[in-house]
Amino acid sequence: MDLELMINSFPKLLNAAVITLKLLSVSLIIGLFIGLFFAILRLNKNIFINRFAYGYSYVFRGTPLLVQIFIIYFGLGQIEYLRSTVLWVILKEPYWCAIIAFALNTGAYTSEILRSAFQTIKPGIIEAGKSLGIPNKVIFYKIQIPIAIRQSLPAYGNEIILMMKGTSLASTVTIMDLTGVAKYIISTTFKPIEVFIVAGGIYLFMTFIIHNMIKFLEKKYRFN
Amino acid sequence: MELLAFGDTGWGDELFRATLMTIAVSITAMIIGFLFALIFTPLKLSKNKFLNFIANSYTTIIRGVPELLIIYLFFFGGTGAVMFVASIFGYNEYIEINAFFTGAFAIGIISGAYSTEVFRGAIQSIERGQFEAANVLGLNKFGKFFKIILPQTLRLAIPNLSNVWQITLKDTSLISVTGLVEIMRQSYIAAGSTRDPLFFYSFAAVLYLLLTFVSMKLINRLEVKYSRGY
Numbered sequence: 001m002d003l004e005l006m007i008n009s010f011p012k013l014l015n016a017a018v019i020t021l022k023l024l025s026v027s028l029i030i031g032l033f034i035g036l037f038f039a040i041l042r043l044n045k046n047i048f049i050n051r052f053a054y055g056y057s058y059v060f061r062g063t064p065l066l067v068q069i070f071i072i073y074f075g076l077g078q079i080e081y082l083r084s085t086v087l088w089v090i091l092k093e094p095y096w097c098a099i100i101a102f103a104l105n106t107g108a109y110t111s112e113i114l115r116s117a118f119q120t121i122k123p124g125i126i127e128a129g130k131s132l133g134i135p136n137k138v139i140f141y142k143i144q145i146p147i148a149i150r151q152s153l154p155a156y157g158n159e160i161i162l163m164m165k166g167t168s169l170a171s172t173v174t175i176m177d178l179t180g181v182a183k184y185i186i187s188t189t190f191k192p193i194e195v196f197i198v199a200g201g202i203y204l205f206m207t208f209i210i211h212n213m214i215k216f217l218e219k220k221y222r223f224n
Numbered sequence: 225m226e227l228l229a230f231g232d233t234g235w236g237d238e239l240f241r242a243t244l245m246t247i248a249v250s251i252t253a254m255i256i257g258f259l260f261a262l263i264f265t266p267l268k269l270s271k272n273k274f275l276n277f278i279a280n281s282y283t284t285i286i287r288g289v290p291e292l293l294i295i296y297l298f299f300f301g302g303t304g305a306v307m308f309v310a311s312i313f314g315y316n317e318y319i320e321i322n323a324f325f326t327g328a329f330a331i332g333i334i335s336g337a338y339s340t341e342v343f344r345g346a347i348q349s350i351e352r353g354q355f356e357a358a359n360v361l362g363l364n365k366f367g368k369f370f371k372i373i374l375p376q377t378l379r380l381a382i383p384n385l386s387n388v389w390q391i392t393l394k395d396t397s398l399i400s401v402t403g404l405v406e407i408m409r410q411s412y413i414a415a416g417s418t419r420d421p422l423f424f425y426s427f428a429a430v431l432y433l434l435l436t437f438v439s440m441k442l443i444n445r446l447e448v449k450y451s452r453g454y
Contacts, residue, residue: 062390062436063429064397066408071429074415075422161288168290172401179293192301200289207288 006194009185013195016181017202023095023167023177027102028160034103035110042115053111060108065166068105073097073173098170106163113159117152118144150221157214161207178202227418228427235414235424242410243431249328249406250393256332257392261339268344279340286337291395298330299402327399335392342388346380347373379450386443390436397432407431 041053060068076082076091090096121144129139171180182199186192230236260282267279286294302321310319350373358368400408411428415421 059429059433063432064394064408066397066400067425067429067432070408070412071422071425075425078420078422165288165290168292169398171292179290179296182293183296186296186300190300190304192297192304196293196297196301199293200285203290203293204285204288 002189002191002194005185005189005191006198009195010198012185013178013181013199013202016176016178017206019176020164020167020170020178021206023098023102023170023175024160024164027099027106027167028163030099030103031106031110031163034107035114038107038111039114039118042111043118057108057111060105061112065101065105065169066172069098069101069169069173072101094170094173094175098167098173098175102163102166102170105166106159109159109162110156113152113155114148116155117148120151121147153214153218153221157211157218160210160214164203164206164210227414227420227423235410235418238410238414239407239427239431242405242407243435245324245404246393246396246406246431246435249324249331249396249399249404250389252324252328253331253335253396254389254392256329257335257337257339257388260333260336261343264336264340265343265347268340269347283337283340286334287341291331291334292398292401294334295327295330295398295401298326302326302329323399323402323404327396327402327404331392331395331399334395335388338388338391339385342381342384343377345384346377349380350376375450382443382447382450386440386447389439389443393435393439394432 038053038056041049042057044050044053072091073094076097082088082091090100125143125147126139129143130136134143167177168179170177171183174180176184178199182195186195189195228234228236228239230240264279264282267275268283270276270279303319306321307319310316354372354376355368358372363371396406397408400406400412403409405413407428411424415424418424
């Protein structure tokens with residue numbers, strides 16, 4: 001055991017963890033909107049809209065995240081037309097490519113979580129709203145969405161943790177996140193176990209915090 | 225389409241072989257995972273606090289740390305560990321360990337943590353009456369486990385195990401960082417030499433979709449088979 005290496009690498013890895021958290025939070029926020037959007041499309045009765053939303057979630061859940069990042073980072077740059085548009089400002093940055101891939105990926109899982117949450121809302125609750133003369137839109141935003149959020153919290157908590165682990169793939173497109181820095185230190189010192197203990201410990205700590213935050217929210221929003 | 229031709233002109237046969245490699249690694253990893261689950265599920269269900277602690281540490285650590293970091297640990301650490309053992313026996317040359325087995329082992333450990341949780345959940349949801357009935361019938365430990373508990377556990381576990389299979393299949397794409405030529409690595413090579421990453425990575429995505437689709441169909445059949453009588 002090389003304790004000195006562990007102590008020396010700790011601040012470097014901690015700094016890298018900040019990048020991991022940034023990647024995670026930005027992609028979760030964008031992913032939540034994408035997920036909500038596609039969950040609403042899934043509830044649509046039009047078969048084409050419905051199929052489109054299902055196809056999106058099927059493709060993004062059925063392929064590895066690594067493929068998605070590589071298509072966006074290496075693949076899209078190949079299209080000449082894209083290079084001449086404003087989009088290229090975003091797509092040439094590995095950071096934003098990773099975020100787009102993460103957001104689309106977590107969006108697919110989130111849309112499934114939210115869809116099943118919407119579908120498990122008892123029709124009686126919506127009917128109660130209608131008989132009170134509340135407009136449909138208000139029922140959706142003030143009744144269905146809050147209930148759906150509460151229903152989907154446990155599953156969404158898992159998704160956050162899975163996504164946090166997913167951000168480690170950003171290191172494959174040259175971003176120095178926690179895993180990227182850990183790999184760099186391992187390949188320069190050849191001390192994989194020491195670095196794994198420190199980096200893994202930081203990841204576990206973040207998992208622990210997220211887990212407890214979700215538990216707290218679940219308690220707060222529980223039915224009485 | 226020319227890019228996918230079989231033979232020397234295209235990448236068809238290379239990608240086909242890479243797909244078989246992905247399937248082989250996934251199945252090996254899944255089996256290694258089952259072996260881990262076989263060890264850790266009883267520890268999880270045991271009444272001994274210390275054994276519980278070991279099993280819980282295993283599942284918590286593996287499920288809380290990114291797969292890629294675990295693969296790097298095995299990729300860089302595996303060689304060192306093997307060379308250390310060899311040096312005890314007086315062999316000091318450089319040893320390169322097989323990328324297939326390092327990868328399958330790393331993914332297997334991850335898949336094992338998920339399988340352990342699935343089996344634990346399945347066994348715990350079997351009614352107590354079933355255990356008691358088996359006792360009353362005078363079955364011995366093996367009979368109780370293989371004739372009564374295991375068939376019911378499998379029925380309850382198959383839907384969740386199919387999720388584990390999907391996770392395992394997708395995780396094997398990460399082994400490409402160690403140089404094992406599976407779908408992702410082969411696409412990387414092909415994309416590099418033809419300068420057509422969009423096509424090859426999209427094709428890789430199609431291959432993975434095909435694998436998940438076909439395996440889902442097969443698992444659904446198993447599910448029907450094991451829920452006979454329900």
